[in-house]
Amino acid sequence: MDILITGATGLIGSELDTSLHQKSHRIIHMVRKSPLSENRIFWDPASGKLDREALEGIDAVVHLAGESITGGRWSPEKKRRILQSRIRGTSLLSESLAGLTAPPKVFISASAIGCYGDRGEEWVDESSCPGTGFLPDVCREWEKATEPAGAKGIRVVNLRTGIVLSARGGALAQMLPVFRMGLGGKIGSGRQYMSWIALEDITGIIEYALQNESLRGPVNAVSPNPVPNREFAKTLGRVLFRPSVCVLPGFAARLAFGEMADALLLSSTRVEPAKLKDADYPFRFARLEDALRHVLDKPKP
Numbered sequence: 001m002d003i004l005i006t007g008a009t010g011l012i013g014s015e016l017d018t019s020l021h022q023k024s025h026r027i028i029h030m031v032r033k034s035p036l037s038e039n040r041i042f043w044d045p046a047s048g049k050l051d052r053e054a055l056e057g058i059d060a061v062v063h064l065a066g067e068s069i070t071g072g073r074w075s076p077e078k079k080r081r082i083l084q085s086r087i088r089g090t091s092l093l094s095e096s097l098a099g100l101t102a103p104p105k106v107f108i109s110a111s112a113i114g115c116y117g118d119r120g121e122e123w124v125d126e127s128s129c130p131g132t133g134f135l136p137d138v139c140r141e142w143e144k145a146t147e148p149a150g151a152k153g154i155r156v157v158n159l160r161t162g163i164v165l166s167a168r169g170g171a172l173a174q175m176l177p178v179f180r181m182g183l184g185g186k187i188g189s190g191r192q193y194m195s196w197i198a199l200e201d202i203t204g205i206i207e208y209a210l211q212n213e214s215l216r217g218p219v220n221a222v223s224p225n226p227v228p229n230r231e232f233a234k235t236l237g238r239v240l241f242r243p244s245v246c247v248l249p250g251f252a253a254r255l256a257f258g259e260m261a262d263a264l265l266l267s268s269t270r271v272e273p274a275k276l277k278d279a280d281y282p283f284r285f286a287r288l289e290d291a292l293r294h295v296l297d298k299p300k301p
């Protein structure tokens with residue numbers, strides 16, 4: 001297949017790029033910076049620039065680009081960039097695809113489980129009502145921006161991604177230094193659910209969704225076994241062979257991370273990958289300890 005990827009330099013995009021290359025697909029990167037070369041198409045989502053003709057005849061599009069949600073405190077300017085980069089980029093791409101003579105068959109667009117908001121112990125699946133707050137608002141607008149492509153008959157998959165586990169980036173990489181020093185532990189009460197997915201599974205799910213026509217609309221990209229934060233901390237400590245009994249109180253998390261603490265660290269989202277289960281996606285890592293041992297290269301003693 002000829003597959004276009006946006007955000008291919010990011011954590012998920014770079015892993016996906018490697019995996020798809022190994023399977024002999026032709027990968028085209030949508031890039032925001034020169035130099036341009038073969039298999040690179042320029043776009044500037046902020047100013048709405050994109051060479052639409054270059055998209056003709058591409059088989060599939062995987063759209064991952066967007067301002068980092070975790071990097072840095074949520075100042076009003078940062079929140080504007082998080083929202084605008086997603087709405088503008090996704091609208092530009094979706095409308096451009098809808099205007100093609102030979103549009104792609106499938107458009108996989110990132111979204112996040114943040115759409116469900118803070119739900120305590122409740123299980124949520126793709127049919128659950130959305131949450132309230134900044135992240136649910138971002139996700140709603142982000143998914144809505146894919147509608148022009150869907151209206152044109154392109155199969156759209158909104159990938160509601162959980163916490164991606166990798167030692168190279170994302171939430172786990174940020175936790176590692178503290179846990180390696182033996183200073184890790186639960187955050188707040190530790191009862192809040194964390195819905196996670198191993199990096200190899202998120203790329204596996206994208207590849208599955210490229211081929212599997214039964215997957216469309218919102219798809220929860222999480223493992224089937226979310227865990228409370230205290231269990232996550234305990235498991236990570238065990239895998240690293242370090243104590244993990246420290247506590248980061250909620251007020252200290254709020255002091256250190258501001259509004260982001262409530263939205264990402266203290267909120268509880270227990271997500272069921274209902275559509276992936278129905279589609280028989282074969283999870284490589286369904287259990288947290290197996291996933292952590294794999295991504296941290298710590299085989300069972």
Ligand SMILES: NC(=O)c1ccc[n+]([C@@H]2O[C@H](COP(=O)([O-])OP(=O)(O)OC[C@H]3O[C@@H](n4cnc5c(N)ncnc54)[C@H](OP(=O)(O)O)[C@@H]3O)[C@@H](O)[C@H]2O)c1
Nearest residue numbers: 007009010011012064065066067085110112161162163164
């Ligand atoms: N990692 C997770 O745990 C997680 C969880 C839920 C949802 N997601 C979502 O999945 C997508 C991919 O995640 P990721 O972890 O791979 O993200 P990432 O590492 O932050 O990479 C995102 C990519 O987006 C592009 N980008 C950065 N700032 C941008 C801006 N202001 N405007 C337009 N493009 C920008 C960059 O690629 P270029 O420089 O090549 O354009 C960057 O490499 C993101 O939309 C993310 O929100 C990730």
